[in-house]
Amino acid sequence: xxxxxxxxxxxxxxxxxxxxxxxxxxxxxxxxxxxxxxxxxxxxxxxxxxxxxxxxxxxxxxxxxxxxxxxxxxxxxxxxxxxxxxxxxxxxxxxxxxxxxxxxxxxxxxxxxxxxxxxxxxxxxxxxxxxxxxx
Numbered sequence: 001x002x003x004x005x006x007x008x009x010x011x012x013x014x015x016x017x018x019x020x021x022x023x024x025x026x027x028x029x030x031x032x033x034x035x036x037x038x039x040x041x042x043x044x045x046x047x048x049x050x051x052x053x054x055x056x057x058x059x060x061x062x063x064x065x066x067x068x069x070x071x072x073x074x075x076x077x078x079x080x081x082x083x084x085x086x087x088x089x090x091x092x093x094x095x096x097x098x099x100x101x102x103x104x105x106x107x108x109x110x111x112x113x114x115x116x117x118x119x120x121x122x123x124x125x126x127x128x129x130x131x132x133x134x135x
Contacts, residue, residue: 002129020064020114024059027048029134030101030102031052031101031102031132032073032079032132032133032134033101033102033133033134034133034134035095035100035102035131035133036095036103038076038078038100038103038131039059039061039078041054041097042059042078042080042100042103042129043057043059045093045096045097045099046080046082046086046093048096049089049090049092049093049096050086050088050089051082051089051093051118052055052084052085052086052089052122053066053084055082055084055085056081056082056083057080057081057082058080058081058082059078059079059080060078060079061076061077061078062078062079063067064076064105064133065077066077066135071134072134072135073133073134073135074132074133074135075130075131075132075133076128076130076131076132076133077106077128077129077130078128078130078131079126079127079128079129080127080129081084081125081126082124082125083113083122083127084113084122084123084124085113085123085124085125086121086123087110087123090110090123090125094108094127097129099106100131102131102132102133103129103130104129104130105127105128105129105130106127106129106130107127107128108125108126108127109125109126109127110123110124111123111125111132112123112124
């Protein structure tokens, strides 16, 4: 019946309108604002968290992935590979990166690395960060 169809259309339209309004909110606009300083801040935060000097930390940034269709967003990916870090340093760094608006951790891989001469454990790993930005 037409009444049932109208109810069905409204059931689909209202959530879509709410999603669209949320994407236009000041918070969402700030989260997706292009930010060329993300790369440098991820590295800086690793050092501030106490990254062990003399060990490897390699950060790479991939070319942005353009969202399909006429989406106004692209996705940036940053991959950090590190060696011989203390667990508390790694997690302190990851918590700090949450201060970067819109940056998300996609995955974290850890494996035991060579420990210190004193027997303290160290970890090697890789973390992927993602951030959606307005084109």
